[in-house]
Amino acid sequence: MDSNNKSFQKQSFNEQHCFRLIPSKYPPINLYEDVCDPEQLDAIFAIEAITNPRLSEETGDFSRIPVEERLVGIPHCSYVMAAFTHVNPDGARFNTADFGAYYAAPDINTAIKETVHHMERVMGYTKEPAQDIQMRCIDAWFTAELTDLRQQDALDSGLYHPTNYVQSQALACSLKQNKEDGVVYQSVRHQGHDCYALLKPNLVGKVCQSKHFTYKWNGASVNSVLEISLV
Numbered sequence: 001m002d003s004n005n006k007s008f009q010k011q012s013f014n015e016q017h018c019f020r021l022i023p024s025k026y027p028p029i030n031l032y033e034d035v036c037d038p039e040q041l042d043a044i045f046a047i048e049a050i051t052n053p054r055l056s057e058e059t060g061d062f063s064r065i066p067v068e069e070r071l072v073g074i075p076h077c078s079y080v081m082a083a084f085t086h087v088n089p090d091g092a093r094f095n096t097a098d099f100g101a102y103y104a105a106p107d108i109n110t111a112i113k114e115t116v117h118h119m120e121r122v123m124g125y126t127k128e129p130a131q132d133i134q135m136r137c138i139d140a141w142f143t144a145e146l147t148d149l150r151q152q153d154a155l156d157s158g159l160y161h162p163t164n165y166v167q168s169q170a171l172a173c174s175l176k177q178n179k180e181d182g183v184v185y186q187s188v189r190h191q192g193h194d195c196y197a198l199l200k201p202n203l204v205g206k207v208c209q210s211k212h213f214t215y216k217w218n219g220a221s222v223n224s225v226l227e228i229s230l231v
Helices: 030-034 038-051 054-061 077-085 108-125 165-178
Strands: 008-021 100-104 131-148 182-186 194-198 204-217 224-226
Touching: 008 077, 008 100, 008 108, 008 204, 077 100, 077 131, 077 204, 108 131, 108 194, 108 204, 108 224, 131 165, 165 182, 194 204
Parallel strands: 131 182
Antiparallel strands: 008 131, 100 194, 131 204, 182 194, 204 224
């Protein structure tokens, strides 16, 4: 199946709640929250950078994001923007090294399983010693019209290859070029559950931090995930 030329159905979402897990070591970036107009971001960055030489490293490359798609001026919006400004050089299933995507899931357990899988791959490759990794859950609400990849012909295609993202990235590039919102697809790591890949930050209208977790890496795998609570 040539997924780039196939016409997939669309699914509309209105204020859809979703979950994303990120390492707690990444702090919020106040610059994005202090800017009210996306068009002001470049000018304010230039001013702030005069006194903060590490600002570029913190914010990432927001020139990757078209001005009209930037998310600024709401609490915790930097957690969404970071998915588009700090991009994995290898890309991921529905993005390349040239553009980011906000990956999330409607079920927190799916979000956990997805991050555990990718963490095990990275930490296993770099042979990290046993350690605890603190993670925070980012709750977000988005409104979008997403390309629906949950039909059987899509499920049977290379879009769902466990490790090879050539076909899914090609589709993502096509969607990005056509200024589409993103995709809804079935999780490869949590059978029967959905995931989202949003291609525009400003599809999100509300963001907050919620639960905190500890992923226990034993040197070979994440053998348990513990929720942290304050008494």
